[in-house]
Amino acid sequence: MLLEILKRNNAKILRHDEKVILTLVPNDKLRPTAELLFKAGCYYATGVGVDERLLGVGFSMYHIFNCEAEKRYVILKAVASNLRIPSITPVISGANWAEREAMDMVGIFFDEHPEPLRLILPDDWPEGIHPLRKEFHYNERPPKVEFKPPKREKKPGVMEVPVGPYHPTLHEPEVFELHVKGEEIVGAVYRGFHTHRGMEKLAEERMTINQIPFLAERICGICGYTHNCAYAQAVEDAAKIEVPERALYIRTILLELERLHSHLLWFGVAFHLLGFDSGFMHTWRIREAFMDLAELLTGNRKTYGMNLIGGVRRDIDEEKKKKVLEILEKTKKETKEVLDNASGMKELISRMEGIGVLPKKEGREIGVVGPVARASGIDTDVRRDHPYAAYGDLDFKVPVYKDGDVLARFLVRYEETFESFWLIEQALDQLPPGDILNEDYELPEYAIGIGVTEAPRGEDVHFVITEGGNKVYRWRPRAPTYNNLPAVPIMLMGEKLADAPIIIASIDPCFSCTDHMVIVDGEKVCRCSLDDYLGRL
Numbered sequence: 001m002l003l004e005i006l007k008r009n010n011a012k013i014l015r016h017d018e019k020v021i022l023t024l025v026p027n028d029k030l031r032p033t034a035e036l037l038f039k040a041g042c043y044y045a046t047g048v049g050v051d052e053r054l055l056g057v058g059f060s061m062y063h064i065f066n067c068e069a070e071k072r073y074v075i076l077k078a079v080a081s082n083l084r085i086p087s088i089t090p091v092i093s094g095a096n097w098a099e100r101e102a103m104d105m106v107g108i109f110f111d112e113h114p115e116p117l118r119l120i121l122p123d124d125w126p127e128g129i130h131p132l133r134k135e136f137h138y139n140e141r142p143p144k145v146e147f148k149p150p151k152r153e154k155k156p157g158v159m160e161v162p163v164g165p166y167h168p169t170l171h172e173p174e175v176f177e178l179h180v181k182g183e184e185i186v187g188a189v190y191r192g193f194h195t196h197r198g199m200e201k202l203a204e205e206r207m208t209i210n211q212i213p214f215l216a217e218r219i220c221g222i223c224g225y226t227h228n229c230a231y232a233q234a235v236e237d238a239a240k241i242e243v244p245e246r247a248l249y250i251r252t253i254l255l256e257l258e259r260l261h262s263h264l265l266w267f268g269v270a271f272h273l274l275g276f277d278s279g280f281m282h283t284w285r286i287r288e289a290f291m292d293l294a295e296l297l298t299g300n301r302k303t304y305g306m307n308l309i310g311g312v313r314r315d316i317d318e319e320k321k322k323k324v325l326e327i328l329e330k331t332k333k334e335t336k337e338v339l340d341n342a343s344g345m346k347e348l349i350s351r352m353e354g355i356g357v358l359p360k361k362e363g364r365e366i367g368v369v370g371p372v373a374r375a376s377g378i379d380t381d382v383r384r385d386h387p388y389a390a391y392g393d394l395d396f397k398v399p400v401y402k403d404g405d406v407l408a409r410f411l412v413r414y415e416e417t418f419e420s421f422w423l424i425e426q427a428l429d430q431l432p433p434g435d436i437l438n439e440d441y442e443l444p445e446y447a448i449g450i451g452v453t454e455a456p457r458g459e460d461v462h463f464v465i466t467e468g469g470n471k472v473y474r475w476r477p478r479a480p481t482y483n484n485l486p487a488v489p490i491m492l493m494g495e496k497l498a499d500a501p502i503i504i505a506s507i508d509p510c511f512s513c514t515d516h517m518v519i520v521d522g523e524k525v526c527r528c529s530l531d532d533y534l535g536r537l
Contacts, residue, residue: 049102094367238449311437356503370458
């Protein structure tokens with residue numbers, strides 16, 4: 001069916017294999033092709049703007065669709081004509097942020113985009129300067145321009161309540177502008193990207209393919225390893241690198257270990273926001289055991305540094321395997337006891353049941369992923385639908401609930417936690433012998449690769465275009481929160497202001513981890529901008 005849709009719209013097939021269909025679509029056929037793919041059951045995963053002038057192409061937009069029924073990703077490539085490409089947001093709302101990001105970072109304009117506003121660049125960034133164009137260097141600092149915010153009309157009887165950028169119930173800097181009438185939320189606006197760190201530019205300009213995994217892992221302080229894997233898989237896909245089977249199993253074990261500590265962290269935060277601090281302390285106490293396990297297997301509690309292109313850096317011997325199984329047995333009992341007690345507390349259930357509902361239809365249109373999608377009746381999981389690492393050899397269930405409320409998101413994570421125990425036990429039991437790293441490969445020039453993982457928060461997508469040698473021409477990571485955040489204003493509408501913190505937290509949002517950047521010179525730590533730091537020297 002997918003090929004029929006593409007051929008009917010004069011799409012030129014550039015790559016077609018069991019994982020990806022890459023096509024070049026004429027601009028006048030882009031919107032109808034995207035709409036037909038969506039109606040065929042493919043959801044919008046992400047979009048990537050690329051400056052391909054050095055390749056003799058111009059500026060391009062790659063729209064990536066996850067087509068679960070056929071277990072493929074379909075990539076629609078469109079080339080800008082006079083810097084303009086038709087917007088597909090009018091027919092697929094999930095493309096909104098990706099097109100606005102390409103407008104900011106590359107300078108592509110999308111005709112008939114319903115909200116052609118800045119997404120990532122700050123308001124005082126000068127017009128006409130786009131950081132991901134190739135002539136812009138990673139260490140450039142353009143001068144600020146004066147910006148006057150537009151006047152806004154206030155609605156009678158409606159109060160604006162800012163939550164963030166710093167707020168007791170938010171753990172990272174972001175802004176939710178809540179419009180409140182009495183106690184009821186009648187409108188919500190999100191503004192984020194306060195901590196954009198320019199990782200893509202740094203990777204493309206300064207780093208080699210085997211240095212980027214260590215940068216990719218720093219995208220997130222909680223689930224960095226899944227980004228590390230997604231990046232490695234994207235390069236391995238582009239270069240057709242065979243990864244040893246033992247390395248794939250080790251990656252699986254670490255990915256599920258990361259899901260365990262991430263979900264327990266979320267349970268702790270949720271309990272704290274609901275006023276159940278005993279639950280918060282117990283879940284975080286148990287989580288410590290998984291951090292210790294990570295240190296046993298990788299040498300680090302976080303940012304494991306385990307992956308290279310072609311495999312992993314450390315093996316798991318019999319002694320470590322035995323220790324992991326002992327700790328898993330103990331923590332599984334403790335985890336079940338705490339979560340079962342919590343889920344039996346009527347006070348907690350009443351704060352989650354029927355609160356923050358995301359209907360399935362809206363969720364699919366936005367392209368939500370992970371536990372947020374599965375709690376709204378969307379049966380999706382990259383581990384099952386696009387098997388990677390060792391997931392294709394292992395047995396596990398994908399929990400799906402229909403209610404779409406905070407309680408459903410709680411229950412999805414509850415079941416997933418115990419599936420992760422089961423997956424690690426299986427992977428350790430079936431761990432095959434052999435090498436853990438394949439270094440016998442060459443990186444092709446300008447090959448396109450895609451790597452996807454099911455992070456604790458949902459689908460991670462990493463897109464690369466190789467440059468040859470040991471460099472990448474373009475790297476675009478997309479975290480699951482990017483797709484889930486646009487759903488939060490829908491969840492907040494009509495709810496009480498007091499429930500806003502747990503509704504926001506229920507998607508397990510993950511924002512950038514530092515305000516600007518942290519500079520360590522060996523004696524002191526400066527949390528400031530680079531310019532501020534240099535000015536103090």
